[in-house]
Amino acid sequence: MIQCKTSKEIGGMGHSLKRKEDARFIQGKGRYVDDVKLPGMLYMDIVRSPYAYAKIKNINIDEAMKVPGVVAVVTGRDLEKYNLHWMPTLMSDTQMVLPTDTVMYQAQEVAAVIATSKYAARDGREAVRVEYEPMKPVIDPYKSLDPDAPVLRTDKEGKKDNHIWNWKVGDKQKTDDVFAKAEVVVKEQMHIPRIHVASIETCGCVADYDKVNNHLTMYMTTQAPHAIRTVIALVAGHVGLTEEKIRVISPDIGGGFGGKVPVYPGYVIAIAVSFLVGKPVKWIEDRSENLQADSFARDYHITAEMAGTKDGKILATRFKVLADHGYTDASANPSKFPTGMFSIATGSYDYDATYMECDAVYTNKPPGGVAYRCSFRVTEAVHAIERITDRFALEIGKDPAELRLQNFIKKEDFPWKSPTGWIYDSGDYHKGLLKAMDTVDYHQLRAEQAEKRKRGELMGIGLSTFTEVVGAGPSKDFDILGIKMFDSAEIRVHPTGKAIARFGTKSQGQGHETTYAQIIAEELGIPAENIQIEEGDTDTAPYGLGTYASRSTPTAGAAAAVASRKLRDKARKIAAYLLEVSEDDLEWEPGKFFVKGAPEKSKTIQEIVFASYTNHPPGMEAGFEATHYYDPPNLTFPSGAYICVVDIDKETGAIHVRRFVAIDDCGNIINPMIVQGQVHGGLTQGIAPAMYEELIYDEAGNILNGTFMDYLVPTAVESPKWETGHTVTPSPHHPIGAKGVGESPTVGAPPAIANAIVDALSPYGITHLDIPITPFKVWKALKEKGAI
Ligand code: MCN
Ligand code: CUN
CATH class of the missing domain: 3.30.365.10 (Aldehyde oxidase/xanthine dehydrogenase, molybdopterin binding domain)
Structure with a gap:
């Protein structure tokens, strides 16, 4: 009888397996977006507003264009020509990519300088002269609803105040009644402060548009590659960049913590510039930009x-x-x-x-x-x-x-x-x-x-x-921009019993390469060390909504288990065929099927997988692959x-x-x-x-x-x-x-x-x-x- 390894030996669930990815992280072998260097690549730097609220009277780029290495300066007016100066937010609001008339917050993007080196781009940035006419901003949220507060979103037709939405839940009458009669009532006013995620790696991208093939490869620090691909297609579809022409690759990420979920103007500008000049464009924020302008x-x-x-x-x-x-x-x-x-x-x-x-x-x-x-x-x-x-x-x-x-x-x-x-x-x-x-x-x-x-x-x-x-989340209630919030796993087991599994999520340091492998190991009996986990490439991974809100285990983790179980069902059929017994006569223990009452008659998962490529039952589809899109109940x-x-x-x-x-x-x-x-x-x-x-x-x-x-x-x-x-x-x-x-x-x-x-x-x-x-x-x- 073949003795199967224990859950611990194969790196199954519940064991403190050392993180597979750490070998490369601690030896400086991680590949982050700033490590992407492409032939002919240009560098982008961004001019930002010193004012919280101001009219832009003029942007003079003459001196900037004289800086050696500077090839272009892009303003909102330039993007306007292609209708790329606005973009949707993930909450179905709208946001400027670059302003044409007015800046709305300090550190807002005002213009982008493109150059042959990042130093030239920075020098060019310093040489752009913007004339502003400052206005009195609305800073205190309580005052923003005052009748005399200036209406900030004049871009929205008919908008008469600074109110965005009102949301309520619960039973007001019932609650008020309980409060009115209660022996004790306490009340406090609290502020949960505006804070900022300071991940080690700031945000950035390399937009690589290939004119000949009309194809965009977007390397970027995103927690949600597929969702971003869809958003790019929505923003740039009208200029021919449709979804099949876009590949988003999120390489290793040096911490996300939520700050790498949103779409920042920098990404869109880099894409626009690469699209217009036909060369790859790299944009990497510096620490202050990250702190001052990114999603709070x-x-x-x-x-x-x-x-x-x-x-x-x-x-x-x-x-x-x-x-x-x-x-x-x-x-x-x-x-x-x-x-x-x-x-x-x-x-x-x-x-x-x-x-x-x-x-x-x-x-x-x-x-x-x-x-x-x-x-x-x-x-x-x-x-x-x-x-x-x-x-x-x-x-x-x-x-x-x-x-x-x-x-x-x-x-x-x-x-x-x-x-x-x-x-x-x-x-x-x-x-x-x-x-x-x-x-x-x-x-x-x-x-x-x-x-x-x-x-x-x-x-x-x-x-x-x-x-x-x-x-x-459960698709009946949860979507982002209409896309249901399921998540996915695709497992392919190679003839020799080693596997690759791909996911719609994207680790930023959470250890998915290890833990997803552990789930599959536990379910299929294939050692975790033989299961390669891949995330973050929209050309290869199944569609998923990404990693945030601690959703990876509840959604994609579940998908990994269910996809594994689909494979186990297939394995049972193959084992029955190989052992010449009925499926009902088989029992599973991690790593093998054996005949009830005759444990010496067994087939390991590796033997079964090999058979799926070499000797599968007549009528059955060859190979050993499964995909699952998990919609949590x-x-x-x-x-x-x-x-x-x-x-x-x-x-x-x-x-x-x-x-x-x-x-x-x-x-x-x-x-x-x-x-x-x-x-x-x-x-x-x-x-x-x-x-x-x-x-x-x-x-x-x-x-x-x-x-x-x-x-x-x-x-x-x-x-x-x-x-x-x-x-x-x-x-x-x-x-x-x-x-x-x-x-x-x-x-x-x-x-x-x-x-x-x-x-x-x-x-x-x-x-x-x-x-x-x-x-x-x-x-x-x-x-x-x-x-x-
Ligand atoms: N895990 C586990 N057993 C469980 C639950 C989780 O072993 N019962 C493991 C998972 O397998 C995974 C890790 O714990 O390796 C986190 O899993 P999960 O709770 O599903 O959260 P996500 O993987 O979806 O990670 C997102 C979450 C969020 S939203 C933020 S913000 C955050 C966080 O993770 N950002 C991080 N942790 C972070 N950790 C690092 N190093 N870097 C970030 O950017
Ligand atoms: Cu809210 S921070 Mo985490 O969901 O990426």
């Missing part, structure tokens, strides 16, 4: 309210949001959900009355809307519910852990329908929180805190017990219980995160080491907005922290020792019971930190502080309350 995240002003009983039962919540979208709504949301999945804001708690409303407005700031490890606005939702839950606990003097345990949805109540209509697939919130409490020794910490309070020392303990919602609902402990220096406001325990539940885990890595990175990106990061603008719309000197990205020095762990509540509808995890820590961490800091300061009457909570903010609050 968050910027939600939220009024959160909670109603409940004196003994701690949550009865209702109300959320009113003002969303500052900047110049255009360029969010990357599913079409039907302009606020993304914000409506998960009822959280992990069992109550049935909620009402949420959001108004989105235009201002003179860069566009964007969801990027930065956010799960489509779940960061904002979780911050609101977790902060207001702590506020409620504080109001009634109840321990916030006890209050949560009292209100959690019980594990036997899943699937659970939330008052905003989500069907939570599964969860065990009590188990997660109890594990986190046990890990930190919660009761001991509370005792220590009580002692310290007697001495006037500031120690705080903060909780966040969040529900995530990822895996967009529901989203997956990961969860987490985080506890943060802080010590605060009263005199300086300095905050020291003493401990941070994160217990995540992402269902069945494919690779524990990778999940832990995801959680470590995500937590660091959670502490970022909680304590450091915020894009700040003055009244004139100048960004005040447009470089890394002032925009504080946390490093290893600022990061506490993350203590991670997990509980496992498999998703009942996902083929391998997995839920996404990539964004959970960033979603869950900020309120744990904010709650810990406010907990430390609460004896002095402080009930809320907006993130990022800096030492100065703490010191100022203490001073105002007379504590120091």
Whole structure:
């Protein structure tokens, strides 16, 4: 009898396989877009606006054209001739590629300089003279709705104000009634700051238009190659660039975090120029451009309210949001959900009355809307519910852990329908929180805190017990620009039993080359090391919507499992033929089929695959290939219980995160080491907005922290020792019971930190502080309350 290797030996699911891709990353062998060098390639640099709102009176390119190496300067007027000066955003709004008359935010693209080297392009950029007539910008989103505020989007016919859309969900009447009668009502006004993903690699592309074949190859840093191909075809189809003539290649990506989902004007300009001059054009942003002009995240002003009983039962919540979208709504949301999945804001708690409303407005700031490890606005939702839950606990003097345990949805109540209509697939919130409490020794910490309070020392303990919602999504509700949000896997097994599998997603560092191979290994018994994973080339990969919103595992991961199972069904037929038994007489164990009761009669998957090319049953299609487009029946609902402990220096406001325990539940885990890595990175990106990061603008719309000197990205020095762990509540509808995890820590961490800091300061009457909570903010609050 042939002894099959164990799941661990073949690198199946649940094992901490070392990441296959790291061999090339750590040896400098990654191939990023800036590594693409093509014969005759030109370089592009972009002139950007110093003003937030100004009329362009004149663009003088004479001096720039004299710079040695400069071959062209492209303006909005040039693009206008080809009707390429506007493009759609992913939220079906519109956006200038280059302006013809007016600039709408600081750092907006104004003109592009094309040259034979990147240095000449930069020199040319400095020599372009633009005459502006500055106007008074709208910066404060609250003022943008004032009747006397200038209407910014004059390009939209008949537009009379700066309002973009109004969105509401929940039962207003029912909720208002509960609030009116409630024993306890708490309310806080919160701002979730505008922040920016600072991936190591900035955005960029090489547009390579081949005039002879009318074919565009677009190398670019995109998280969603297929969707981008479709968008390019929509924008440039009228000049003959139809979808079959476009190949998007997303090579290795040095971090995306959401910032590489949108379509930036730079991409479109590079394509236009390559199309017009017939040469490849490279555009790579510098760090400041990336920070100042690329898609921002968050910027939600939220009024959160909670109603409940004196003994701690949550009865209702109300959320009113003002969303500052900047110049255009360029969010990357599913079409039907302009606020993304914000409506998960009822959280992990069992109550049935909620009402949420959001108004989105235009201002003179860069566009964007969801990027930065956010799960489509779940960061904002979780911050609101977790902060207001702590506020409620504080109001009634109840321990916030006890209050949560009292209100959690019980594990036997899943699937659970939330008052905003989500069907939570599964969860065990009590188990997660109890594990986190046990890990930190919660009761001991509370005792220590009580002692310290007697001495006037500031120690705080903060909780966040969040529900995530990822895996967009079921096609009945989820699309982007009309394209349904399924995802795909195509597996080809070669005659010798080694495979290549391609996906519609695109890793930016998440480790897909390893984890997808593990899923297929587990399902088919082919060792993971013999399964090559490929993503990011639209000519070879099946159509998919890409990697964001922690959707790869819920969608493409599921597709990998289902495609593998299709192959296993075929393998069973071949094995039956080879062993001359009926299919029903066969049993599967990873790596082989054997005859029931006669285990010595077996065929390994390698033998079966070989037979599929050499000796397949008559009438059966040869070869060993399967494709699956997976349309999930529901989203997956990961969860987490985080506890943060802080010590605060009263005199300086300095905050020291003493401990941070994160217990995540992402269902069945494919690779524990990778999940832990995801959680470590995500937590660091959670502490970022909680304590450091915020894009700040003055009244004139100048960004005040447009470089890394002032925009504080946390490093290893600022990061506490993350203590991670997990509980496992498999998703009942996902083929391998997995839920996404990539964004959970960033979603869950900020309120744990904010709650810990406010907990430390609460004896002095402080009930809320907006993130990022800096030492100065703490010191100022203490001073105002007379504590120091
Ligand atoms: N995983 C697992 N078991 C699970 C769930 C996930 O082993 N039950 C593994 C997956 O196989 C995958 C990784 O964890 O290798 C993340 O999976 P998933 O949660 O499905 O998320 P995605 O792969 O779709 O990644 C997207 C997510 C997002 S939206 C942002 S933003 C983010 C994040 O991933 N950007 C990242 N993590 C990042 N990590 C790196 N290094 N770089 C980025 O840009
Ligand atoms: Cu919102 S950041 Mo991730 O979805 O790419």
